[in-house]
Amino acid sequence: MTARVLVVDADPANCANWESLLLSQGCDVVAAHSGEAALAICPNLQPDLVLLNNFLPDIHGLEVCRRLKADPRNRLTPIVLVSPSNDAAFASSARAAGADDFWGLPTTPWEALSRVQSLLQLKTYIDEQAESVIYSLARSIEARDRFNGGHGARVSSNAVRFGKSLGLSQGDLETLKIGGLVHDIGKIVIPDAVLSKPGALDSEETAMVEQHPIIGEQICAPLKSFRHVLPLIRNHHERMNGTGYPDGLWGEQIPLTVRILQIVDISDALTSNRSYRQSLSLPRALMILYEEANRGWLDEALVSQYASLMVGAENSMILGSRGRLGSMDAANGVSNASIGSMSRRRV
Ligand SMILES: [Fe+2]
Numbered sequence: 230m231t232a233r234v235l236v237v238d239a240d241p242a243n244c245a246n247w248e249s250l251l252l253s254q255g256c257d258v259v260a261a262h263s264g265e266a267a268l269a270i271c272p273n274l275q276p277d278l279v280l281l282n283n284f285l286p287d288i289h290g291l292e293v294c295r296r297l298k299a300d301p302r303n304r305l306t307p308i309v310l311v312s313p314s315n316d317a318a319f320a321s322s323a324r325a326a327g328a329d330d331f332w333g334l335p336t337t338p339w340e341a342l343s344r345v346q347s348l349l350q351l352k353t354y355i356d357e358q359a360e361s362v363i364y365s366l367a368r369s370i371e372a373r374d375r376f377n378g379g380h381g382a383r384v385s386s387n388a389v390r391f392g393k394s395l396g397l398s399q400g401d402l403e404t405l406k407i408g409g410l411v412h413d414i415g416k417i418v419i420p421d422a423v424l425s426k427p428g429a430l431d432s433e434e435t436a437m438v439e440q441h442p443i444i445g446e447q448i449c450a451p452l453k454s455f456r457h458v459l460p461l462i463r464n465h466h467e468r469m470n471g472t473g474y475p476d477g478l479w480g481e482q483i484p485l486t487v488r489i490l491q492i493v494d495i496s497d498a499l500t501s502n503r504s505y506r507q508s509l510s511l512p513r514a515l516m517i518l519y520e521e522a523n524r525g526w527l528d529e530a531l532v533s534q535y536a537s538l539m540v541g542a543e544n545s546m547i548l549g550s551r552g553r554l555g556s557m558d559a560a561n562g563v564s565n566a567s568i569g570s571m572s573r574r575r576v
Pocket residue numbers: 412413441465466576
């Protein structure tokens with residue numbers, strides 16, 4: 230992947246010099262001419278390196294560095310403070326502000342390139358290590374719950390299978406693959422006693438469980454390669470009618486990849502044993518998906534496409550009719566076994 234460098238310097242001539250030097254090394258270069266611009270651009274750009282001139286017209290470079298490092302999305306991004314001064318006290322302030330390096334001027338182009346290359350190599354290594362830690366963390370969460378083994382791997386492969394059947398791009402399929410593996414990583418903060426509780430959760434435990442999408446997003450936010458996966462982590466418990474959490478998104482505010490993951494995630498949860506109920510058959514699980522779609526929670530068109538993929542179009546139509554009937558019974562106060570199962574679902 231091409232390395233991307235953010236150059237923050239008020240002087241267009243300095244930016245042009247950095248640009249020609251870095252472009253010659255195959256880097257992408259983005260320039261910002263003020264501290265405010267750098268703070269606005271950096272979190273979404275997620276550059277591999279920030280070269281930050283200490284003298285900016287609006288905010289001192291040290292303060293820009295401090296604010297950038299305070300944002301979890303920038304935490305793994307190396308920041309170099311560049312200043313004409315070689316003053317030791319300033320170098321110490323730069324470290325205190327979170328800078329990964331401090332360069333005094335003048336620097337020869339070759340010296341600058343050599344240091345840039347070292348920092349970019351270090352960044353690649355850190356990203357690889359962080360990714361592997363996150364995958365290990367996701368596996369360790371499943372290992373803690375004796376009923377949840379292999380859930381992430383199954384959701385990942387089935388989400389990709391479903392995405393392929395819908396003609397999604399390679400990029401979206403990759404997002405689904407990673408999202409399936411790590412979407413519940415925020416459960417790391419939930420105690421085992423809550424995670425594996427056989428009975429219903431009380432309000433305090435429910436509030437704790439409902440934090441896991443936000444915690445998961447915070448864990449993965451610094452990783453550039455996970456940028457497209459963050460909505461799957463944060464929003465996989467939203468509902469189409471806006472009654473989900475944590476953001477109350479509704480309809481197509483919920484990205485397509487998230488709506489796909491939700492369906493596969495719920496399907497896998499329902500067809501697996503849990504501490505609070507036995508596994509259900511696939512047709513029963515599909516009926517419940519239809520019920521949930523009819524209640525305004527899931528994307529009905531996608532549920533139908535998923536059911537067709539799993540059991541064929543004809544069976545899918547039959548299950549759809551039963552699921553809609555079940556949902557109407559529930560709305561009319563008629564007891565229904567599948568609705569009862571649904572109310573005991575936690576994913
Ligand atoms: Fe979840």
